């Protein structure tokens with residue numbers, strides 16, 4: 234099994250309700266996102282996937298979050314826009330995108346760092 238990982242950062246603000254402490258106040262993060270796709274078969278160029286394609290698709294998804302107040306993004310309207318939910322948001326959209334292309338790939342994990350020493354991962 235091969236795995237290919239890219240990373241990209243974005244900035245956003247959020248409020249996490251009912252968890253207590255400072256996170257209930259409006260604050261922002263410079264999130265760092267790592268996306269990993271996996272598969273067994275290489276393409277005709279001996280690549281699992283072209284980094285440029287994976288970057289492009291990930292960047293398009295992050296565009297919906299970058300410089301946004303996450304609580305007002307439709308997906309997070311009724312839930313806390315936690316890093317866990319951000320990871321799932323990215324995972325679901327990237328999975329959908331990759332499935333439509335029939336590349337024999339799956340998104341194996343999405344990791345979201347919300348600070349230098351705190352991250353969450355959503356895995357398949």
Ligand SMILES: [Zn+2]
Nearest residue numbers: 247256260262
């Ligand atoms: Zn936060």
